[in-house]
Amino acid sequence: MSTSSGVSFVAMPPLGEKALEHAYGYAGAKSGSGVASGSRLVFRHFSYEVAGKKGKGEGKVLVDDVSVTVRPGELLAIMGPSGAGKSTLLDLMAFRKTPREGAVTQLNGERLTAKSMQRMSVFVEQEDALLGVLTVRETVSYALRLHLPLLSRREVAERVNRVLSALGLQSCADQRIGTPISRGISGGQKRRVTAACAMVTFPRILLLDEVTSGLDSTSAYQVVSAIRTLARAEGMFVIASIHQPSLETLSTFTDLVLLAPGGRTCYNGPVDGLAAFMERWGRPVGRFSNPSDHAMNFLNADFGDASAYPGTGRDSMGTSSAHDASANAHAFREFYLSDCANTSVSHDSASDDEHAHTHAHLRALSPTPNSKMQLQAREHGKAGALGTLVRHTLVLSERTMLNYVRNLLAYGVRLGMYAGMGVMLALIWIRLGNADSTINDRLSVHFYSVAFLAFMSVAGIPSFLEERAVYYRESKNGLYTTLPFVLSNTLVNLPFLFLCTLLFSVICYWAIGLHPGAPAFFRFLAFLYLAILAAESQVQIIAALIPIFVAALAIGAFINGFWMSVGGYFIKARSLPRFWFYSFHYMDYQRYAFELLVNSDLHGLSFRCVDACTCAYPSSTPASCTVSGDDVLTYLDVRIGYGKWAAILIAITVIYRIGLYFALKARSS
Numbered sequence: 001m002s003t004s005s006g007v008s009f010v011a012m013p014p015l016g017e018k019a020l021e022h023a024y025g026y027a028g029a030k031s032g033s034g035v036a037s038g039s040r041l042v043f044r045h046f047s048y049e050v051a052g053k054k055g056k057g058e059g060k061v062l063v064d065d066v067s068v069t070v071r072p073g074e075l076l077a078i079m080g081p082s083g084a085g086k087s088t089l090l091d092l093m094a095f096r097k098t099p100r101e102g103a104v105t106q107l108n109g110e111r112l113t114a115k116s117m118q119r120m121s122v123f124v125e126q127e128d129a130l131l132g133v134l135t136v137r138e139t140v141s142y143a144l145r146l147h148l149p150l151l152s153r154r155e156v157a158e159r160v161n162r163v164l165s166a167l168g169l170q171s172c173a174d175q176r177i178g179t180p181i182s183r184g185i186s187g188g189q190k191r192r193v194t195a196a197c198a199m200v201t202f203p204r205i206l207l208l209d210e211v212t213s214g215l216d217s218t219s220a221y222q223v224v225s226a227i228r229t230l231a232r233a234e235g236m237f238v239i240a241s242i243h244q245p246s247l248e249t250l251s252t253f254t255d256l257v258l259l260a261p262g263g264r265t266c267y268n269g270p271v272d273g274l275a276a277f278m279e280r281w282g283r284p285v286g287r288f289s290n291p292s293d294h295a296m297n298f299l300n301a302d303f304g305d306a307s308a309y310p311g312t313g314r315d316s317m318g319t320s321s322a323h324d325a326s327a328n329a330h331a332f333r334e335f336y337l338s339d340c341a342n343t344s345v346s347h348d349s350a351s352d353d354e355h356a357h358t359h360a361h362l363r364a365l366s367p368t369p370n371s372k373m374q375l376q377a378r379e380h381g382k383a384g385a386l387g388t389l390v391r392h393t394l395v396l397s398e399r400t401m402l403n404y405v406r407n408l409l410a411y412g413v414r415l416g417m418y419a420g421m422g423v424m425l426a427l428i429w430i431r432l433g434n435a436d437s438t439i440n441d442r443l444s445v446h447f448y449s450v451a452f453l454a455f456m457s458v459a460g461i462p463s464f465l466e467e468r469a470v471y472y473r474e475s476k477n478g479l480y481t482t483l484p485f486v487l488s489n490t491l492v493n494l495p496f497l498f499l500c501t502l503l504f505s506v507i508c509y510w511a512i513g514l515h516p517g518a519p520a521f522f523r524f525l526a527f528l529y530l531a532i533l534a535a536e537s538q539v540q541i542i543a544a545l546i547p548i549f550v551a552a553l554a555i556g557a558f559i560n561g562f563w564m565s566v567g568g569y570f571i572k573a574r575s576l577p578r579f580w581f582y583s584f585h586y587m588d589y590q591r592y593a594f595e596l597l598v599n600s601d602l603h604g605l606s607f608r609c610v611d612a613c614t615c616a617y618p619s620s621t622p623a624s625c626t627v628s629g630d631d632v633l634t635y636l637d638v639r640i641g642y643g644k645w646a647a648i649l650i651a652i653t654v655i656y657r658i659g660l661y662f663a664l665k666a667r668s669s
């Protein structure tokens with residue numbers, strides 16, 4: 001096939017159709033194989049509107065009664081100017097937004113629900129949510145292993161290699177994605193990795209939002225070609241929003257929907273029918289023009305009159321304006337509507353009769369053996385719900401652990417920070433001794449340890465936000481649910497936070513001269529660890545609800561500051577205003593940790609009263625010129641049971657973890 005500009009569509013090296021078929025390993029994969037004729041995925045009457053601000057104007061229509069029909073093995077392109085509503089339309093199709101009443105989604109005549117759509121489809125979003133320290137191969141492998149946890153390592157490797165070859169990612173397969181401190185693969189390669197994560201699961205419906213953004217025209221063509229090969233072999237329904245496709249890329253698509261601002265359909269038909277359509281409208285495509293670029297010149301209302309644009313076939317001597325441009329988009333739409341009335345170019349109008357006719361046949365269509373839904377169902381049948389949960393948790397834990405180990409910026413720096421704080425305490429509070437004048441210094445060591453270590457849990461927000469973004473991409477595509485994510489996050493956090501606490505404690509405990517003996521040291525370590533666990537869980541809830549680093553940081557800092565204020569250190573607990581004492585003081589994890597540390601340290605110690613036998617705290621043995629640690633505890637009103645207080649801290653952490661589960665769930669809905 002050749003274009004008017006003489007460019008060959010099929011001779012694009014190095015990954016031609018044959019190479020792609022080879023890469024995917026489909027024996028005899030050719031146009032239409034695995035495709036049941038007559039099958040249809042239908043989206044009808046999709047409209048979406050956002051309400052205006054209270055009392056300030058009307059709502060804004062983002063998608064206006066769009067209907068499209070997709071056949072298996074074929075690719076539908078959605079084009080339109082920036083802000084025309086392409087992403088919104090894809091969101092509606094994926095059930096991520098709720099359309100206005102009257103919208104219908106049907107596959108083979110059967111109405112689809114949000115759940116069935118999630119099981120059958122994969123959505124490739126505009127943003128690439130990837131873990132920066134993983135290599136390309138690891139990223140795609142984990143996506144497949146999460147999708148099909150029972151697949152053998154060899155099968156995973158084979159399948160991943162095929163998809164990497166198909167998307168031209170073999171050369172960077174063992175390169176890392178990239179973090180702020182180490183440059184990894186390019187933006188275009190990241191796009192392809194995101195597409196690979198979706199394609200490796202072999203979905204029945206593939207929704208792609210600007211999958212070729214950031215790619216050069218050759219890469220864009222090859223990515224879309226790879227998708228087409230897979231779509232044909234698997235009978236997959238593919239809908240992709242796309243900007244500025246080259247002629248080759250455009251010709252890879254079967255059908256095209258053009259949207260004008262406001263989500264209004266201005267063309268809905270075969271890609272190769274667009275040039276004829278423009279001709280009918282009286283704006284023929286120039287000899288060297290790309291039909292989609294030509295059509296888009298009339299739709300963009302942001303940059304003035306399209307008729308001033310070279311190659312549109314019209315001259316403009318006047319001043320271009322947004323008003324003229326908007327009039328062009330309007331005229332385009334008007335012509336489309338009148339053209340639909342006269343011809344059967346629109347799928348929507350064409351499909352009405354066919355729809356009823358094919359309904360009976362379509363029910364007979366069986367999913368292809370590789371389809372996401374079927375493979376998942378087979379896996380689920382083998383493993384059971386509990387088995388699937390365990391396997392997902394294990395794979396996610398493995399990936400998170402790898403992320404922690406490699407992520408020097410997020411975790412190495414954090415570990416170093418806890419060590420640094422240990423050194424600081426060790427050097428400033430060095431060898432406190434047993435004079436009564438040092439009792440307050442000891443109290444401040446315990447307060448500082450709990451409050452500051454807990455406070456610094458905000459340092460975990462950036463890395464949690466990265467994991468959270470990956471979690472949303474994967475869970476929305478049905479790879480796993482919230483529970484294994486929370487469980488794996490907890491499992492990997494436990495040893496990491498223990499390491500942080502251990503490092504801090506070993507460095508400063510003996511240097512300060514806290515309560516002697518190994519049991520006291522292990523109590524210090526254990527109680528501090530429980531406090532850090534609670535702090536980490538609390539900050540993750542905040543980041544789950546408010547995924548903006550600066551906002552989560554500010555709120556996390558504020559809440560920890562609040563717990564410090566009501567913990568009983570700055571103001572004795574009994575002196576707190578009643579409301580704070582009977583409410584938040586009892587919920588304050590820092591309070592329990594502080595009291596545990598103080599009790600463990602002071603209980604059993606005796607302090608010399610150095611100032612002419614006048615003790616810093618009321619002594620029960622003034623004659624001996626000493627004050628006991630227990631006298632101090634009595635004065636401070638710190639009466640605790642180790643087991644009870646530790647159990648409360650564990651309970652707070654468990655409640656926070658449950659809170660994290662619901663926070664993640666709440667945000668995903």
Ligand SMILES: Nc1ncnc2c1ncn2[C@@H]1O[C@H](COP(=O)(O)OP(=O)(O)OP(=O)(O)O)[C@@H](O)[C@H]1O
Pocket residue numbers: 050060062080081082083084085086087088089
């Ligand atoms: N919640 C919302 N409230 C108000 N306006 C919104 C909302 N969501 C999206 N919009 C607006 O709707 C329009 C369509 O957005 P959408 O992201 O679907 O466009 P798009 O065609 O995908 O654009 P692009 O090509 O730039 O990604 C934009 O003008 C956007 O600002």
